Amino acid sequence: MASKDRLPVLNQINYFVEVARQQSYRSAAQQLGVSQPTLTSQIAALEKTLGVTLFERSRSGTQLSPQGRMLLEPAQEVLQASLRFSDLARTMADDSQTTYRLGVPSTLGPYLLPYVLPELHARFAKLKFYVRDAPPLQLEQGLLAGEFDLVISPMYSESSQIIAAELFVEPLKFVIPSDHRLAGQQFIEPADIKDESVLTLENSHHFHYQILDICNKLGAKVLRDYEGTSLDTLRQMVVMGMGVAFLPGLYIHSELHRPEALHVCELSNMPIVRRHSLVWRNTAPGRVFFRELAGHFREIIGQQLASAVKVLG
Template sequence: MPNTQPQLSIKQLKYFAAVAHTLNFRRAAHQLGISQPTLTNQILKLEEGLQLTLFERSRNGTMLSADGRELLNHAEQILNTINEFQSVARELSQGPKTTFKLGIPPTLGPYLLPFVLPQLHHLYDKLKFYVRESAPNELHAGLYKGDYDLIISPLAGLPSDFVVEPLFTEPLKLVLSSEHPLSENVFVEPDSLKGLRILTLEDKHHFHHQVLDVCNELGAELQRDYEGTSLDTLRQMVVMGMGAAFLPGLYVHSEMHNPEALKVCEIKNKPILRQHALAWRNTSPSRVFFRELADRFRRIIQARLNHVVEVYNP
């Protein structure tokens, strides 16, 4: 015989969840914007369709039955999935019309975003970013907790359970005081770095650990007693002759225009690179759009900064 059991509706599940959380039909009806008789009638139809009693009703109030408690979590999972489906469908049909929380390291954000965000705004006029800067480990923790919707982070060290889209590779440049003997060379021999005093940022930055690895490999001396708090601080310490520094290519491009007191060099036959990626939670309802956004990032960076960085080609 065909199954004559009435079909459930999303509306009934929504009504069931509302009553389950308030344990009060009048209050739930007010929250839903419907009349109490309408709500009561729909819950009764749901119970008849399921052939279960979802609520215990008495003069003392309303309580979830054992069956109701068992089904509530499943109902909420279905409702969450429907909400996510509708959110993705809305973005696909209308484009993004919201504000996303974007996290980015302070060694990258000020020197990348001014080239990218205006172009994104032109493409998506309703899209906005609330940008916060933080060290990579703090960005990862914040993305887990929901403090960020997506982050730009060094590719190395990104947790494997994030969705990751590589964006580009950025060189690190050796910056010396113009009075340093090595500053006469555009390309510095690797052996020349032995014993060279290198300044860097505090160890909470991924950048610090990359510079430390370079120093260990080439025999340079990392100056832990004089760690900078920003790239500008490092540059000023180099000007004062306190040591040399490795500075990101985008920083050099953005902030150092023919400085008389400094010389930008490279290590001969040994490029030093850092990779950046866009990352988000794999459960994000905006994950379809975020993939599109990663492609937009790459296209804009390729068009505006291809002489500074190498864009990832998926």
């Protein structure tokens, strides 16, 4: 059946169910708000489409044929399914009542979302996120391919296909073993880490290249043979004295550090940060709501994490 014929057939099924309910073409026409000739012709068209006779008309009234009796219940189910479909579509027209696929880097999501998502749920009870983590480059590729509806990322291309709303700036902290020669200082001179052995994540992470750039500028050495698979493993390698590292501020904020094992500090007059944005496709149906959502993200982050990051916008 051609798609252009489906809507008229749905109307015809509605007419069929109403005639069966009223057992009268005249009463059904009045109930439906159509003329009796129109109703009669539409039932005839449905019978022709189906290849069966639906009603027996006599002086005593209009009765369902045997075939009509068999088709009545499926017809009612079709109409009920149509109503459910329409109701669901109306609900989804409210973007705050939809489930979105959200992508985040593994170096950010576990340390940000526990602070943000509960408050978002309190504001939008029916808003849901299916969260997946991936490196930033994969997040952007997935966004453009339709695998994600939204991503939070420290990097994105200057593309006409993408809209980005900046959320916050996160500092990168310098961490060293507690018995390191520089331990105990809140600020360390950048020149003091020349020739230091710096641990970082694997090169699938954008974070890796940011640290590599910093080390190249400061004359520090990146230990490529001991790259961590996660921030936790990176931290443990520092504790074990295998080197020093830069760790994101939100990760530091989320961890209960033991002062006797690890010292956290910063480089003097050299703030090292990464900027995070909420990113979506410029053709996304929910793009107006996404911009509003970015505002909620910033507000919640400002309330929950003001001591750890700087909110933008």
